[in-house]
Amino acid sequence: MPLLHAVTDLLVSFGQIGVFAFGGGDAMLKMIRDEVVAHRHWLTADEFSSLIAIDFLFPGLTAAKIAGVIGYRVAGVAGLLTAVLALNLPGIILVAIGFTFTAKHVNRPIVQKILEAMKFGAMAMIGAVLFDMMQSAAAHGNGTVLGVFLTVLFFVALEFFDAPVIGGLLTYVAVFLGLHFCGLPI
Amino acid sequence: MSMQTESAQARSTDELWKILISFGRVGLFALGGGNGMIKMISKEAVDMRKWLSGDEFGSLLGMTFLFPGLTACKLSGMIGYRVAGIAGLIVAALAINIPGIVMTAVGFLFLLNYTGVPFVKELLLAMQFAAMALIGAVLYDMIRPTAKRRKYWIGISLTVAFFLAMVLFHFPVVICLLCYLVLYILAPFWSPATEPVRGSTANDGLSKGTHP
Numbered sequence: 001m002p003l004l005h006a007v008t009d010l011l012v013s014f015g016q017i018g019v020f021a022f023g024g025g026d027a028m029l030k031m032i033r034d035e036v037v038a039h040r041h042w043l044t045a046d047e048f049s050s051l052i053a054i055d056f057l058f059p060g061l062t063a064a065k066i067a068g069v070i071g072y073r074v075a076g077v078a079g080l081l082t083a084v085l086a087l088n089l090p091g092i093i094l095v096a097i098g099f100t101f102t103a104k105h106v107n108r109p110i111v112q113k114i115l116e117a118m119k120f121g122a123m124a125m126i127g128a129v130l131f132d133m134m135q136s137a138a139a140h141g142n143g144t145v146l147g148v149f150l151t152v153l154f155f156v157a158l159e160f161f162d163a164p165v166i167g168g169l170l171t172y173v174a175v176f177l178g179l180h181f182c183g184l185p186i
Numbered sequence: 187m188s189m190q191t192e193s194a195q196a197r198s199t200d201e202l203w204k205i206l207i208s209f210g211r212v213g214l215f216a217l218g219g220g221n222g223m224i225k226m227i228s229k230e231a232v233d234m235r236k237w238l239s240g241d242e243f244g245s246l247l248g249m250t251f252l253f254p255g256l257t258a259c260k261l262s263g264m265i266g267y268r269v270a271g272i273a274g275l276i277v278a279a280l281a282i283n284i285p286g287i288v289m290t291a292v293g294f295l296f297l298l299n300y301t302g303v304p305f306v307k308e309l310l311l312a313m314q315f316a317a318m319a320l321i322g323a324v325l326y327d328m329i330r331p332t333a334k335r336r337k338y339w340i341g342i343s344l345t346v347a348f349f350l351a352m353v354l355f356h357f358p359v360v361i362c363l364l365c366y367l368v369l370y371i372l373a374p375f376w377s378p379a380t381e382p383v384r385g386s387t388a389n390d391g392l393s394k395g396t397h398p
Contacts, residue, residue: 020360021254022367025220026324028256030352031359046314047298053313054294056320059216060286061223061256068287069294080287081280088279091255092263096275099264102249110371115251117370119328120341121363124349126325131353133318140311147315154319159326169316176312177305
């Protein structure tokens with residue numbers, strides 16, 4: 001049965017990500033991208049990047065939204081529920097099991113070191129997914145230079161001029177489209 | 187006897203509704219990404235519903251970071267579990283995620299249906315480029331406060347090696363991550379946050395980080 005097969009695949013893919021996703025939600029994006037684009041081919045590299053952008057427009061956690069959307073695309077509502085639960089239940093269950101033990105030891109310095117390791121690991125992973133996205137954007141050829149320039153402007157606006165995320169994103173897209181339809185190579 | 191079971195059942199259905207509504211609200215209205223969600227969960231669960239005390243929330247939050255997964259979901263699941271067992275866990279975990287997923291799915295899949303239209307094709311391309319700025323901003327926000335850790339070269343080298351292993355050598359992420367975590371934790375260096383000081387608990391605001 002193809003549906004059962006698809007649901008099992010979702011369970012395995014997102015379940016394993018859910019078990020090893022130390023370091024927070026955006027760090028998970030690298031694992032999700034490798035699994036979903038490179039391994040399972042549920043999204044193309046371009047679709048993955050577009051999905052990340054569009055998800056900033058809506059409330060919720062990026063990794064969960066991506067999982068849910070892919071789950072739905074692969075196997076409908078059953079797929080959506082499987083993907084979301086597979087991604088989240090491992091962590092929740094582990095917390096439920098480990099709660100009393102960890103609560104006793106959480107003030108030791110070694111725990112702070114573990115948290116620090118996860119934090120820096122997360123940075124490396126976010127850097128890696130960013131790198132992947134840059135590589136696939138570069139593959140677009142002629143539009144790249146202007147696109148990169150706009151992207152840098154958007155980044156600067158976000159970081160140094162407190163640009164709002166949603167407004168900034170919509171403005172970015174409007175400018176991008178405007179330049180394109182004016183005939184510029186973008 | 188049967189009246190008791192009926193009222194117990196009514197009570198737990200009532201609890202499940204409350205979980206659905208509270209966490210659904212968070213999933214629908216939480217602004218500010220992961221951190222905004224955590225604040226809103228606190229308002230719902232601690233202030234409004236009184237499902238747990240502020241202290242309990244704080245210690246739950248602090249230790250969920252040690253486990254894999256999304257922080258807001260772990261919190262929701264644990265609170266849901268406490269209130270209404272496994273059913274509560276599942277309802278909470280779904281309620282917080284479904285609103286955003288549905289909205290994103292509608293938007294994204296709608297667009298994908300029209301990739302033949304040049305406007306939509308260009309729109310998707312614009313979004314691909316925009317995504318880089320957004321993720322770049324997320325990364326920058328994480329790196330910026332740690333700038334003063336520059337001199338801890340062991341940690342930095344390990345992190346760079348981890349990055350290169352993934353990006354240059356394409357080793358599987360999970361394996362790289364686990365090796366990295368083990369090496370980092372065992373490596374004999376301590377940054378100011380983790381310096382074992384007698385009698386005090388190290389705290390450099392790690393719990394204020396951008397853990398979604």
